[in-house]
Amino acid sequence: MGWILRRIAISLLLIWVVSSIVFLAIHLVPGDPAEVLLSLGGSAPDADSVAALRAQLGLDQPILTQYLHSLSHFVVGDLGDSLSDGTPVMSEALRRLPRTLELIGAAALISTAAGVPAGVAAAVNRGGPLGRCFSALSGLALSTPVFVVGSLLVMIFAQWLRLAPAGGYVAFGEDPLRHLLLLSMPAATIALGLWAQIFRMTRSSLLDVLQRDFIRTARAKGLREHxxxxxxxxxxxxxPILTVLALNVGSLLGGTVLVEYIFNWPGLSGALVEAVNNRDYPMVVGCIVIISTLFVSLNLLVDIAYGLLDPRVRAR
Incomplete structure (x- = not known):
């Protein structure tokens, strides 16, 4: 139990460090959010209006005072209110988070369903044309940025073939078929890079296992190759395949920013982009804190699972 508590303490420390770095970095970025908010109408604000709004939002306080105030609210789960529309950051983030998790879950399902069979086929046909083809495709997938993949999918399937909408969101309860169509392209965009990693790990791990003695024994007993x-x-x-999947699903929490922006998917990462453009400090910090918390929590669960399965991990 002691090693679990240590892992939890380290995870909480990491979340605090990340939130502190993000808070300080956001406040060092040039630009005044009060001026940005007052300039949304297209006219330049006067100095008195800017000063009044800064005092109303607490932006005229020293950075340390603002940090301690935010930290005290973080502890009780209060991430503050959005500077743009006054919406509580926590409620807005919780409203958008399931959409991001749905996108990541669909991408993980697609990449696993395609990556594991491809890895098995490449390992069984090592050195053959099928294995070489999959290896070349995985290298191409890993070297292609997600915004290029997303743009190509939009151009091919939405503009040329007109098989799917270019982007947007419809709730599953309103129109299940259109919801799945809108989900398909962003999920496939994310899944491509993850597929390549799962494929490579499946191939290398399976090739290693196939060289072991118990496999030769199973074949000597006359079992079919399948x-x-x-x-x-x-x-x-x-x-190792599950490890790669778990760690990469955590990293996808931050990697969906461009994908949600390209396909106009209203998830948590999309809210992060909007908040950065509007200099919405509380929303930016809140989104990053939630994303980092989920990432650290997923790694914590992986560490605990490894510790339960392997006593050597608990001894470290």
């Missing part, structure tokens, strides 16, 4: 691969080899190769 049973040897699926029942014995793949089962023992799953641990």
């Amino acid at each position: 049973a040897v691969i699926m029942r014995h080899a793949l089962r023992n190769a799953l641990a």
